[in-house]
Every structure is written in C-alpha cells, then in structure tokens.
Amino acid sequence: MMSLNISANNVCFLSLKNIFKYKLHSKYIHKSVVARKITPQEVTAILSSKEYLYEFEQNCGSIKAYETNQLESNVPIEDVRAEAKCLLTSGMLFGVFDGHAGASCSHVIAKRLFDYICVSLLPKPLLMEYLQYDSKLVEMRNETFHLVGELKSIYAESLKSYVLKLINERQEHQFKMKDALEKSFMQLDEDIMAEARLNVSGDVDNLTLNVGLSGSVACVAHIDGPHLHVASAGDCLAVVGVYTDDDTWVAKVMVEEHNTENLNELNRILSEHPVNEKDTVIKYDRLLGQLAPLRAFGDLRYKWSREMLSEYIPKLGENIIPPFYYTPPYLTAKPQVAHYHLQPRDKFLVLATDGLWDFMTPLQVVRLVGEHMSGKVTLTPLKLPRKNMKLKEINNLLLQRRDSLKRKPVDANACTHLIRNALGGTEYGVEHAKLSQLLNLPKNISRSFRDDITITIVYFNTEYLRHRQPE
Template identity: 30%
Template sequence: MRRTVIQNLRTLRRPTARKALKQLRLASAYNAPFQRSIANKAPQPLQAPMRWSRRISVPVALGVGAAATYYAYQQQGGKSATEVSSAVGQSRGYTTGQATAYGTPSTSATGGIDTVSVPEAVRKALIVDQGQLYTAEIPADQPISKETDYSGRKVLEMLTPEQASAKLRTNEESYLVGRGEGVVRYDVVQIPSNDPIEDDHVEKIVEVPNTIAAAEDGKLRSDWMFWGVFDGHAGWTTSAKLRQTLVSYVARELNNTYKSALQDPKLNVPTAESVDAAIKTGFLKLDHEITHDSVQKVLKAQSRVVAAEILAPALSGSCALLSFYDSRSKELRVACTGDSRAVLGRRGSSGKWTATALSVDQTGGTPSEDARLRAEHPGEQYVTLNGRILGGLEPSRAFGDAVYKWSKEVQDKLKSSYFGRTPSKYLKTPPYVTAEPVVTTTKVDPSKGDFVVMATDGLWEMLTNEEVVGLVGQWLEKQAVNDQSKSTSTTGWLQSWFTSQKSSSLPIEHHDQGSDRGQRAPIRQQQWGVPTGKDERFVVEDKNAATHLVRNALGGKDRDMVSALLTLPSPFSRRYRDDLTVLVIFFGEGEGNGKIELNTDASATANGSANGKPKL
C-alpha cells in the first residue's frame, strides 16, 4: 500500500481542463486528484489519493513557488542572485467523486477557491518539483514511505499549523530588563533556512567602571547595552566569530575613548564624532584580524590544519548590525556593515506609529555605495556588475569575504600551498569590500515607548519597514488588552505609556521616506504573489514580538503558506526564504530592580532552547 502511494505520485501531467476531466474519470480506485498548486499556473493533476481540503487564500493560490515569479538563487559570493518575473496566473484545480468529475471549482469574491466535502481522516503532503511547490491530501492510514518519488520529486508530509507554530517558537527568547535606564524588554527569534543556519546574534551589557563613569551632570553612567544581528554567507564561521568577539572589540575602543575624554578638562565626555570613530575602529580592527592577521599566522605555521581553522572566517563572510545604547544619555547608535536593517518605531501625535530607518542597506546596487566604489576604483568598469561587487558579492560592506580584500598574489600563494578560490578576473585594486560601518545616532524617548527592530535581510525581503513597525504596534495593542484582563500582570510596563486601540488595520502612519533611502522593496511579496497594502492578512498569535513578525512574514493568516514554507528542508527552502534572525528592543520606564530575567511566557523553555540564563 505504501508503495502504491509513492508510485502514484510519479506522474506529473499538464492537461487542458477537458483532458484533465477525462483523466480523472479513469483515476485509480482512490479516485482523488491533486489538491492545488502553490504556483502561478494551472496545477497538474497527480495520479494519487489526494483530495481538496479547505478554502485557499489568494497568496498561496497565486504562487509561493511559481516558476514565473520566484527568483532563482545561485550562490555567487555567498549572496543569491535575483531574477524576478512579473507573470502571475490564476490557480485552478479539479476533483472527482466515485465516477463523477466536479470540474473547475468556482472562484469566490475574495479570490479563493470554493471547497468540496472530504473525509476528515487525511494528512497534507508537500511536493517539490523543479522549483515549484504543490500541496495535496493523502489518506491518514497511508504514510509517505519515501522522501522522493520515482520522478525525483521531493515528497514531504506538510507540518500541521500546530507543528508549524512549534517550529516557529523553537528558538524564541525574551528577557525583561530591570537594570540601567530606558530598556524594559527585548525579544529574539531565529528560523534557519540553511543547514546549519548562517545567521547569528548577540546581546550583552557592559557595566561601565567608575573610572570612566563621570558625566556632565554629576551622575554615574550605568550600563552600555549592545545588541547585534549577523547575516553570514558562504558559511557560518564569520558570523559566529562576530558573536564571540565584536562587542568586546567595540567596548574596548569605547572604553579608551571615554577615558581619554575624562583626562581632558575641556571635554569630560567624548564628542559624538569620537564615539562614532571608536565603534568604526572596533569593527575594522576585528576584520583586520580575521582577514589579514590570519594569513600571517597561516604562513608562519605552515600547516593545513591551522589554515583550515584560521582561514575559515576569512573565506566566508558576514554582514553586521550592532546597536549601542548608553542607558544614561538615552542615545542609541546603530552601526551597519552590510544589508541587515534597523528600524525605529515611535508613536506619532495621532497615537499611531511611525517607522524610521536607522540604517541604509549597503549593496552594490545601492546608488551611494556604487558611487563610493567607483570613486575608490576609477576606471574599473566592473567594480559593480548587476548590483554586485565584481559581479559576485551583493553586500558592499562585510566582515571576511577575503577574496575581495586580498591581493591576487596572496590568493595565489594560499591556493597553491593550502586552499582557496581562483580570484575574480575583474580583481585589480583590492580591497573592494570594507567592514567599516555607517553609524547613526538617535535620541530614544523611553516615556513614549519607542522600540527598535533589528533583523537580517531575510525579514526585509518579506515585509516593508512600515509593515514591520505596524505589526509590532498591533502586537502591543493585543498585549495591552490581555494585560488588562489579568489580575496580575507580567507586562505591566505597557500600561505606563500605551493605550490600547482596536483596529482592523495596522496602527501605522504612512509617510514618504524618500526615493533614495537605500531600502529595497520586499521582493518575496512579488515572488509569492502577496497583495500589498492588505492588512487583513496579518494575525496576532504569539507572545514573542520577534516570532510574531516572522509568522506574518511567512504568511500570517494563511496557515497553509506558513506550514509549507516551514516544512521545506534545506537546501530546497533557500529558494523561497533566507535564514531569519529578528530582534525587537522595547524602551520604556521599567521597575529598575537591577535584574535581567527570562520572560518564560515568550521563551522556548520547554525544549531547552532558552536555558533561563540571561543573555545580556
């Protein structure tokens, strides 16, 4: 019986509607056809025991994995090339009874497909075929016995909505911050697409020693708080190196800068320029260690084992987004190297939220970055090609990625003695990629409940800045309502500045952020055929704000889309979504109890992902 199920998944036909109906009348004894395609053209019936299940939403019906709308990923320099087609078609499906074909289901007013009655004892299957995704239903008593059928298609049992939620929450963590001034909570979650995940993150508090704590108002500085997200590519080693060492490098430079300012009676506190310079110095010193000091160590050791260990972070690469918050001055500095992004959410006069980008995506396709590179490498026509550095790497700033920083002589020497890649034919005057960040400074107002979302580009491929801020605002509304209904509150920090509002749309004030803000459009919405500006597609189901953002990025109310995207294993999933790392920082006036406590309501404590020890 199991063999029959798999064999029946073999044949993929593309008939016309009339031919399909004829085929279905001759179907097997199971007499149930293909359910639907997550594609942009008519689904092809599969000769298998599969049935219609429920109403299908527009985004899924129009194409999560459509060949005409997905952009094919090709690993070039660690980031994926992008090709987008605008063609989107209408999905159709067919179903049969014992000896009767029902024909084409009618399309409802909302664009979905009407359903027919089926037995409840079914399970969903997901089929991956040449870049397209299909879902179908199989009888509950016939498990899938092979991961691929005889046509080479990937056949998977699709996660149920409950299993999808569990997977979303596997790596979520939330902490309540009661020390310093101004930060009350932060939430973080990671969802892998690569195996292993190439993203990483860090959260850390550095207690400022009294020797550098003097301030202009006589108060002692309390804490320096750091949050970082790191988007690795071509491997995980560089992002892991940043998690381990970047905050230490930056804090050391800040420490020196503040000490120097105290020794100058005219300053007492460092200038804004000197603080920015300290952060940049920390970034550049670490990258120099990764990229250049490693070469000297390898040449001195003359060992392939040493070379494999030391050169790994140099040969792979990572973007870095680091936030530095001075809890006394309430200044938040965001240092961006690459195309991860930070966005500030702030309540406007209307009570809704405004979205302000605190970083600019740095790629070969960003006009300002393209102009900088061409000025640094005059006469080199291919310094950027198709939005990529030398036609390969997408981020114009990154740690590691030494093949864009080493000279040709160094690369040839390492390759002949140890290992490496052939230098680009366009390589003339390296380095082409730098780890120097662009630093922005924002005065945070905790009394108004500002928040910041930091995320790798996997999130920004799916949602706009305003959607992300509006979704967090929507989440806050739901938490405030829940808080009011409880006799004892675990989210009492909300009530000090937030008044709940009930609305079907996202509580966001729309405003023009300019045409050249360096913020790329969420390309996945085009790939999946998601209608923009449709707030009704969003849902609030999670207690962790970062998980809430990821759920809605992957489909929101469309549970089939969420389940399908989370079912796909690596490397298939990389065609449809990237690794996701999302961090949400909430500013406010908390209790100030001097502690950092795990928020068990929004952390994956059950499976040991959160071990109860504060990350800060």
C-alpha cells in the same frame, strides 16, 4: 546571507529582491517539493523553538525588555544574534550578524565584536587597568555556542594588541562615539585578515583561514540612556518604531542597506576604482559579479592583494582570485554609524537580517510590532494598574481590552509574530498553507525560497524617556 547565481545563456540577471518576489509566491513551489502539509501546531513549534525574552527590572533605564528569535534556512544557520551588558562602561549592546559562504565568520564576529567595541569606549586609565587585571568586558546573554579553546587564545592576543594600540594612540581630545565604533569594526576585520595567514598547527590554521574566507555583515546597536547608536556594515537593518501624536506608527530607518540597490553605496565603490573598471566592479548587481553586500567582515578574496591570494592557489584552487580583480581591496568592513536621541514616542527598535526585509518593508514591520504590543495585553490576566480606581475607569479599561481582543496574536513573542507574517502573510491575513509549504521545504532547496531570518526587538521604557532631563 543568500547567495544566488542565476544565469542561462546570458539572459538578464534579476536583482536579489526580485528573485525573492518571483520565487516566494506559493504557486511557484511545485507540489512535489513538499512531502506533506504540517499542522498549525507543528508550525507554531517550529517558529517558536528559538524564542528568547529578557525583561529588565522596573525603572532601571531606557530599556524595558528585549526579545529575539531565529528561523534557519541554511544548514547550519549562517545568521547569529548577540546581546550583552557592558561591564566597564554603561550601556547595552545588541547585534545581528548574517554570514555567507559558511557560518564561520558570523559566529566569530558575534563572539568578538562586542569586546572590540567595549575597549574602544574606554579611556586610557581603564584600558591600562583592563590589561593589568584582565577584566571581563561584557556579560553575554543567551549564548548558544562557544569558540574552541585554540581560537580563544589567538583571539585574546589580538584583542590585547588592539588595547595596547589604543593606549599608545589615545589622547586627551574629546571622545567621539562614531570614531570608536568605526575603529572597532575595522580593527576586528584587520585582525581576522592577519589571523588567516598565521602559521599555527594544522587544524587551527584551517579554522582561522576559513573564518577569513567566509564573510559576514553586521548591524550593532549600543543603547546608553536616551542615546542610541547603530553601526552597520552590510544589508541588515535597524528600525525604530515611533508612535505619533495622531496614533499612527512611523518607521525610522537608522542605516542604509549596503548593496547595489543603494545608489549612494554604488557610487562610493565605483569612485574607489579606476574609470576603466566601471563595468566590472559591479556586474549582475554584485561585487565583481559574485558578492551581494558591498560591506562585510571577512571575505579575504575581495580584500587581499592578487599576490597574497596567489599563494593560496595550490591549496584552494584558482577560483580563490575573483574575475576582474585588478585594484583590490574591493570590500570594506567600515560601518555606517548613526546616532539617535530617544524620545517618549519611540517605542521599540527592530534589528533584523535581510531574510526579514526580503519579505517586508520597515513600515510593515513596525505596524505589526505595534499591533502585537496592543494585542499582547490580552494574553495575560487583567491587572488593575493602580488601587482605588473608579468604576468608570475600570469600565474604560475593559472596553480597551475588548478592542484589543480583535488583535490578539497567536504568538507571545513579537519576533515570532513577524516571522509568521513574513512567510505566511497575504492581503487576507496569515495563510497556513503558504507557511506550511515554506517551512516544510527540503533543506537542499530551502535557500532558493527563503533566507535565514534573525530578529531582535528592544522595547524602550517610555516613563524613563519621558522624565529624562534633556542632554
């Protein structure tokens, strides 16, 4: 999550996206900033270093494949991605997490949130069975980091307490996915706040406190057959790419960005505080003049009471209490939840952190992925889709392939294709000089020009959706 504070003798403050638009034009990057121009081969090596692709067995469900990629700007990167198969229920989970004030919170959320979601989906008998046998809840894919052992035991106890709470609360009333997703987000955030105050050994005490002090937004998709649920807290986006009957692409945005550019969100947070705070709750397009997202995990500085924060002044300094801090909490991790019933025309889902959306609109992203899907067929040898095809059918196939050659992508991974176009795109195509500049910026100033970018694209199985009986 980019965090820019721009002020000079009380001159006007720009919105975050306007700052990006101003700074990202290549002419504003001074030549002395970049040591040398990197080659196209080096650009491709950088862009593709974190690519990942997973393809499912044929006819196994609504998901055909998914691919991911990341490009860091912060050191270490504050974005995280996660994908997992639910083991005690059906369905897959995909998430992107954008941290701020460090990477601690986003890493912890990526490791824990899927477990909280999974137990929230279980009926009471399975919850009791889970406690008895300590069953594994999810099968994570492509993990790139692990939590330290001391934290694992603390987090396991918190999850167990949540399961017991669910068992005591669970009634026989009708299950609602929206409630389950909201509860899982809110409970994990509540546990992070409680763990930050634990009196444990020094190193672990610092770790749990650091997780609570840092913050992270999150956008998670749960896909089970034709049912897509998205839960989001913050300014990541989830967008479905729809291919219409007239052969055009449409971007269906599943959730809103929770920042000051969203009038509904702005009105929500103002309504939760006294009228005499209307000029201080949001200042300079930020929460209390400091935080860009208006929903997030962690960030205890915007959630704890003033009395609780005061206890930490000797350790963390007086800045632990934000200015204009009168009626906390000012921040919530409660997600916006959307449900969508997938149709055959729905081809893919894009989950991405705001590092991508700062450069591109949802429709631009969907069109690029759609064009990539068409051009990608030229990267593999031609295979006839069935035996005993007529010469006319083969000829039509070859003509289609020739047309696709015009859109042949440089990158096999569509996430990489998006990053390349986001950083180097111009009205005339991808410009290598622009890409080279943005990728070769010194680490200490890179954040001023671009944020971390994390993208996951989930491809839907059209044949499954076409033959799936309506529910």
